[in-house]
Amino acid sequence: MDFPGRLLGIDHGLQVLGFATCDAIGLIATPHSIHHRTSKQEDFAHINRLLEQERIAAIILGLPPRPPDFEGYSQSDTVRLWGQRLAATIQVPIYLWDEGLSSADAEENLHTIGKRVPERIDAYAAAVILQTFLDALREGTSWPDPLSAD
Numbered sequence: 001m002d003f004p005g006r007l008l009g010i011d012h013g014l015q016v017l018g019f020a021t022c023d024a025i026g027l028i029a030t031p032h033s034i035h036h037r038t039s040k041q042e043d044f045a046h047i048n049r050l051l052e053q054e055r056i057a058a059i060i061l062g063l064p065p066r067p068p069d070f071e072g073y074s075q076s077d078t079v080r081l082w083g084q085r086l087a088a089t090i091q092v093p094i095y096l097w098d099e100g101l102s103s104a105d106a107e108e109n110l111h112t113i114g115k116r117v118p119e120r121i122d123a124y125a126a127a128v129i130l131q132t133f134l135d136a137l138r139e140g141t142s143w144p145d146p147l148s149a150d
Contacts, residue, residue, distance in 0.1 A: 003137075005057035008032075008050060009130025011099065011122050012062060012079045017043060018122025020130045021054055026137065029130035031123035040082070044089045051092060058092050061147070062099030062129040080147070088149035095144050097133045099125070
């Protein structure tokens with residue numbers, strides 16, 4: 001698959017969504033912004049505006065790992081369901097990507113370059129998620145299947 005263009009990385013949180021974008025050839029992810037959540041409807045409207053303003057070709061949604069032997073509904077399930085509902089309202093594909101320790105990695109990256117860690121690190125975590133996706137593609141990982149609407 002040829003690289004489709006600019007991507008939007010999303011770090012999904014219960015109170016805040018973090019956003020990052022990459023350049024059109026998929027080399028570097030950059031923190032973009034945060035959105036304080038009020039409702040799914042407003043989340044989705046905000047994301048649709050970002051897709052249009054930034055000319056986004058696809059979304060990379062950070063998926064929290066599901067603990068082994070976990071029973072019941074997890075944060076991973078919440079994000080997957082939210083992503084399916086988002087997919088029903090947008091015109092670009094959504095790909096789930098393991099977010100691992102994106103917030104911790106973002107803090108470490110900021111410390112390494114000597115920058116102050118902001119109060120909200122969500123956009124930086126989104127950049128980590130997106131950058132690990134871009135790096136995996138460069139290393140030969142295939143694009144995952146897109147998330148389908150519920």
